[in-house]
Amino acid sequence: MVRCGAALLRKYGNFIDDLRVYVRGGTGGMGYPRLGGEGGRGGDVWFVARERITLKSIKEKYPQKRFVAGTGANSSVRALKGEKGKDCEVHVPPGISLLTDDGKQIGELNAAGERFLAARGGLGGSLATNFLPCKGQKRMIHLDLKLIADVGLVGFPNAGKSSLLSKISLAKPEIASYAFTTIQPKIGKIMYADYKQISVADLPGLIEGAHANKGMGHKFLKHVERTKQLLLVVDISGFQLSLKTQFRTAFETILLLTKELELYKEELVTKPALLAINKMDLPCAKDNLNELMSQLQNPQDPVRLFFLFLEVAKVSLGLDTLLFLLMELCLGVCPVCMEVSSRRQLLWANMGCRDVHAATVLAFLSGTASVAGLLAAVLLPNWRQMRLYTYNKNERNVTVYTGLWIKCARFDGSRDCVIYDPQWYTAVDQLDLRVLQFALPLSMFTAVSALFLCMIGMCNTAFVSTVPNVKLAKCLVNSAGCHLVAGLLFLLACAICLTPSIWVIFYNNYLNRKYEPVFSFDISVFIAIASAGGLFFTSVMLFLWYCACKSLPSPFWQPLYSHAPSMHSYASQPYSTRSRLSAVELDIPVVTHSS
Numbered sequence: 016m017v018r019c020g021a022a023l024l025r026k027y028g029n030f031i032d033d034l035r036v037y038v039r040g041g042t043g044g045m046g047y048p049r050l051g052g053e054g055g056r057g058g059d060v061w062f063v064a065r066e067r068i069t070l071k072s073i074k075e076k077y078p079q080k081r082f083v084a085g086t087g088a089n090s091s092v093r094a095l096k097g098e099k100g101k102d103c104e105v106h107v108p109p110g111i112s113l114l115t116d117d118g119k120q121i122g123e124l125n126a127a128g129e130r131f132l133a134a135r136g137g138l139g140g141s142l143a144t145n146f147l148p149c150k151g152q153k154r155m156i157h158l159d160l161k162l163i164a165d166v167g168l169v170g171f172p173n174a175g176k177s178s179l180l181s182k183i184s185l186a187k188p189e190i191a192s193y194a195f196t197t198i199q200p201k202i203g204k205i206m207y208a209d210y211k212q213i214s215v216a217d218l219p220g221l222i223e224g225a226h227a228n229k230g231m232g233h234k235f236l237k238h239v240e241r242t243k244q245l246l247l248v249v250d251i252s253g254f255q256l257s258l259k260t261q262f263r264t265a266f267e268t269i270l271l272l273t274k275e276l277e278l279y280k281e282e283l284v285t286k287p288a289l290l291a292i293n294k295m296d297l298p299c300a301k302d303n304l305n306e307l308m309s310q311l312q313n314p315q316d317p318v319r320l321f322f323l324f325l326e327v328a329k330v331s332l333g334l335d336t337l338l339f340l341l342m343e344l345c346l347g348v349c350p351v352c353m354e355v356s357s358r359r360q361l362l363w364a365n366m367g368c369r370d371v372h373a374a375t376v377l378a379f380l381s382g383t384a385s386v387a388g389l390l391a392a393v394l395l396p397n398w399r400q401m402r403l404y405t406y407n408k409n410e411r412n413v414t415v416y417t418g419l420w421i422k423c424a425r426f427d428g429s430r431d432c433v434i435y436d437p438q439w440y441t442a443v444d445q446l447d448l449r450v451l452q453f454a455l456p457l458s459m460f461t462a463v464s465a466l467f468l469c470m471i472g473m474c475n476t477a478f479v480s481t482v483p484n485v486k487l488a489k490c491l492v493n494s495a496g497c498h499l500v501a502g503l504l505f506l507l508a509c510a511i512c513l514t515p516s517i518w519v520i521f522y523n524n525y526l527n528r529k530y531e532p533v534f535s536f537d538i539s540v541f542i543a544i545a546s547a548g549g550l551f552f553t554s555v556m557l558f559l560w561y562c563a564c565k566s567l568p569s570p571f572w573q574p575l576y577s578h579a580p581s582m583h584s585y586a587s588q589p590y591s592t593r594s595r596l597s598a599v600e601l602d603i604p605v606v607t608h609s610s
């Protein structure tokens with residue numbers, strides 16, 4: 016058994032979850048005996064729950080930790096009834112229990128906006144009190160903070176609780192391969208695609224004897240009290256705190272954890288719980304898991320908690336299923352009522368990156384339209400017009416239409432080419448058109464590659480397999496990655512096309528100055544610039560989609576395929592008859608994945 020070192024205490028000391036404060040209601044105002052006037056009542060002291068307040072900030076703001084309300088106004092000739100003293104409002108974080116010095120709980124503030132009257136002001140002087148004011152109520156109150164979260168991560172040190180939190184939420188807890196890395200509880204939020212949120216508290220590791228306050232057990236365990244559910248994280252290879260302590264197998268750690276929870280507070284084991292088996296990538300993990308499964312199904316010692324789920328944190332498939340189950344349990348979706356198809360739909364609804372979003376489809380369409388525009392610009396002989404005027408009244412003026420590949424001269428009013436030169440591309444003598452001959456096909460090629468990538472991304476996104484393919488999981492081709500690279504390629508294609516197209520406009524002026532003012536640019540320039548705009552729009556759409564995607568829980572390089580929780584492996588027996596939500600009652604499958 017390990018004692019908690021001074022360093023740990025010092026480190027934990029930064030996070031204050033208990034504060035003792037003095038509160039006193041204001042004294043009442045003096046009465047006015049001659050005219051029978053009544054003094055104002057003293058102000059009251061209130062605790063009001065507010066978001067973004069910490070006990071530490073209260074301590075820093077009010078180092079003396081004394082809260083005294085205002086005195087009531089004296090009765091006077093001008094105001095026989097004295098005014099009430101000013102109330103004192105102390106803002107505290109939600110999740111506070113209010114205790115007296117002897118440990119009796121006198122109130123709780125669980126949600127922002129809730130108020131608790133901590134000390135009443137004294138009555139003002141009146142006939143009953145011989146016109147003498149009364150003192151306000153005074154007492155010492157303990158503000159005891161217990162984190163409020165939907166899910167609490169519970170486990171021995173080093174089990175991978177923080178790693179799990181960092182994978183399923185945007186929180187960035189400290190992760191290291193030594194025990195007690197997490198010293199201060201941390202809350203991460205899982206945000207689902209439909210903006211529903213679940214808060215998960217990463218709690219410091221527990222050790223044997225935590226219920227008896229070993230390793231500051233009480234300080235950590237009390238945070239479990241207010242979480243709606245527990246997520247037990249267990250290292251499949253077992254746990255040994257130090258060489259002097261005994262090695263515990265995964266099954267033993269589960270037994271010990273549930274025992275610690277039960278000994279601390281019996282009702283904790285009636286909370287719904289999930290069990291995450293972590294570090295399944297370690298050697299022998301599969302054998303250990305098989306052994307654990309058989310132990311869980313035929314326990315010699317009763318397992319007091321019931322687990323709905325067995326999982327592997329590092330395999331991303333497992334994470335999806337875990338997110339799905341957390342949502343089902345926390346947000347009250349009834350798993351028993353759901354058909355497999357609606358489960359799958361729900362899974363899809365929470366996939367974030369995995370949906371083929373309207374944004375990606377729109378980007379794909381606009382990319383395709385832009386490529387079509389580029390193709391038209393490349394083929395049309397309408398980049399430059401050269402007007403040749405004749406002074407012979409009987410002849411018509413001629414316009415020479417120059418494209419990148421052909422040249423055509425037409426008389427005014429005629430649609431046929433008098434001169435048609437399909438070999439023009441070999442002899443282009445205008446530098447801007449020569450550059451465009453390379454730039455536009457290159458831009459088209461880049462944009463087509465980007466479209467191809469988009470397509471792979473969308474196909475991967477839409478691909479649902481019920482059979483996990485581990486090889487594919489390791490492949491870096493995934494939806495988010497494809498769309499990001501495609502966005503970059505579209506941007507490149509836009510730059511390659513736009514620059515020389517705009518140059519044509521300036522080059523015209525140059526030609527007009529150098530020769531006769533007969534040159535002007537034609538419709539292909541507009542088509543090319545519009546296509547470049549389309550390519551830019553496409554890349555912006557893809558970047559926006561990628562950023563939105565990144566802020567969702569799915570990690571960037573997460574493989575694409577996904578599958579609904581498999582329905583085939585059910586827990587054969589309830590592990591505990593005590594549980595309110597046992598695996599069998601809820602009919603949630605026990606899912607196991609191994610890498």
Ligand SMILES: Nc1nc2c(ncn2[C@@H]2O[C@H](COP(=O)(O)OP(=O)(O)OP(=O)(O)O)[C@@H](O)[C@H]2O)c(=O)[nH]1
Pocket residue numbers: 170171172173174175176177178179189190191192193194195196197198218219220221293294295296297328329
């Ligand atoms: N091989 C492997 N290592 C893992 C896995 N998950 C976490 N780890 C490693 O296990 C070590 C402990 O991880 P943490 O997330 O800090 O564990 P913790 O449970 O938060 O530990 P405390 O904060 O000390 O209670 C780190 O070195 C992680 O990289 C996993 O699935 N496989």
Ligand SMILES: [Mg+2]
Pocket residue numbers: 176177178188189190196197217
């Ligand atoms: Mg940790």
